[in-house]
Amino acid sequence: MIKLHDKYFKPFISAQEIETAIERLAKEIHNDIGEEIPVFVGVLNGSFMVVSDFVKKYPKPCEVTFIKLASYEGVKSTEDIQRLIGLTQDLKGRTVVILEDIIDTGNTLAEIHRIFKNEQVKALKIATLFYKPTAYKKDFKLHYVGIEIPNKFIVGYGLDYDGLGRNLPEVYQIKETQHMTNLVLFGPPGAGKGTQANFLKEKYNLVHISTGDVFRFNIKNETALGMLAKSYMDKGELVPDQVTIDMLNAEVEKNADANGFIFDGFPRTNAQAEALDILMDAKDSEISAMVALEVEDDVLVNRLLERGKTSGRADDSNESVIRNRITEYYKKTAILKDYYSTQNKYFGVDGVGSIEDITERLSKVIDTL
Ligand code: IMP
Numbered sequence: 001m002i003k004l005h006d007k008y009f010k011p012f013i014s015a016q017e018i019e020t021a022i023e024r025l026a027k028e029i030h031n032d033i034g035e036e037i038p039v040f041v042g043v044l045n046g047s048f049m050v051v052s053d054f055v056k057k058y059p060k061p062c063e064v065t066f067i068k069l070a071s072y073e074g075v076k077s078t079e080d081i082q083r084l085i086g087l088t089q090d091l092k093g094r095t096v097v098i099l100e101d102i103i104d105t106g107n108t109l110a111e112i113h114r115i116f117k118n119e120q121v122k123a124l125k126i127a128t129l130f131y132k133p134t135a136y137k138k139d140f141k142l143h144y145v146g147i148e149i150p151n152k153f154i155v156g157y158g159l160d161y162d163g164l165g166r167n168l169p170e171v172y173q174i175k176e177t178q179h180m181t182n183l184v185l186f187g188p189p190g191a192g193k194g195t196q197a198n199f200l201k202e203k204y205n206l207v208h209i210s211t212g213d214v215f216r217f218n219i220k221n222e223t224a225l226g227m228l229a230k231s232y233m234d235k236g237e238l239v240p241d242q243v244t245i246d247m248l249n250a251e252v253e254k255n256a257d258a259n260g261f262i263f264d265g266f267p268r269t270n271a272q273a274e275a276l277d278i279l280m281d282a283k284d285s286e287i288s289a290m291v292a293l294e295v296e297d298d299v300l301v302n303r304l305l306e307r308g309k310t311s312g313r314a315d316d317s318n319e320s321v322i323r324n325r326i327t328e329y330y331k332k333t334a335i336l337k338d339y340y341s342t343q344n345k346y347f348g349v350d351g352v353g354s355i356e357d358i359t360e361r362l363s364k365v366i367d368t369l
């Protein structure tokens with residue numbers, strides 16, 4: 001993912017795909033033109049990269065020139081096209097191929113047709129690397145199209161967002177959901193995960209999704225997913241990941257305008273982590289980090305034994321039970337630590353100290369995401 005000015009963009013079309021499309025365009029155009037020497041007209045600024053790469057692939061002699069038009073403000077095309085540099089040579093009787101980086105509404109193309117109306121060229125052909133068919137509002141024929149794309153703003157390979165992004169060798173697409181902080185929160189029993197989750201949720205305006213709570217809510221309210229989950233539980237079977245994912249998806253949708261989510265109790269397996277990645281991707285977002293509170297076993301045991309004295313929770317009063325729970329925790333999270341580490345998304349945070357110290361450490365990590 002990249003950020004230009006205030007917006008985020010995600011990888012969309014690779015340099016390799018662009019090269020393949022340009023090779024194909026060069027071949028098609030050469031097939032049609034044959035031995036004649038064409039004049040390729042690039043439309044500045046955006047087309048400088050495509051023109052440069054295109055003419056290198058063109059197998060026969062050709063001429064190259066540019067015109068310069070401007071029609072875009074920010075991420076929206078405007079009707080008002082300015083002619084900054086017009087034609088600087090006589091093209092009478094020549095075969096002219098316009099080389100565009102992108103055709104969006106077609107307003108620019110209309111202006112190009114106006115420019116050529118009285119030039120008495122032999123033929124005027126339009127070639128464009130990218131084309132947004134659902135944005136196109138004109139009837140001019142597009143003779144050669146590289147790659148059709150949906151009507152979403154892109155940058156890279158000559159295309160810019162307010163001046164930035166033209167130099168990128170590949171193309172990125174705007175993220176419609178803007179940046180979210182999505183955390184997968186882990187901590188061994190007694191690490192203070194609940195306390196910290198509450199704090200983070202306030203500070204960063206995140207929605208805390210505890211899988212346990214989500215299950216209890218769905219079962220209690222007898223939602224379709226809750227009943228489905230219960231039918232497995234009643235048989236003593238594991239609830240299939242897809243059911244859990246569907247419940248989480250519903251939570252995410254209920255809170256579509258959140259700044260992000262804290263996932264607590266999920267994922268527990270590689271397959272679940274992958275499913276969560278797919279879910280976030282469908283929301284045009286991603287997991288930002290796995291944050292794990294790290295506390296030494298002996299400290300945890302002492303904390304839980306202390307808590308057991310007052311809470312009366314049976315599982316907090318027996319040291320060997322506690323140690324078992326901690327061992328289980330490490331066994332289960334090791335896989336996820338690996339999963340997120342390979343994506344450079346694992347952050348261990350020292351969970352020993354005062355509540356404020358720990359939240360401070362967590363904030364330091366989150367502020368970098
Ligand atoms: P049209 O006049 O609406 O067809 O838009 C053509 C011009 O708008 C292009 O030459 C680009 O400069 C700009 N443009 C259109 N769509 C995009 C985009 O997705 N990213 C960056 N610039 C764009």
Ligand code: MG
Binds near residue numbers: 043100
């Ligand atoms: Mg352009």
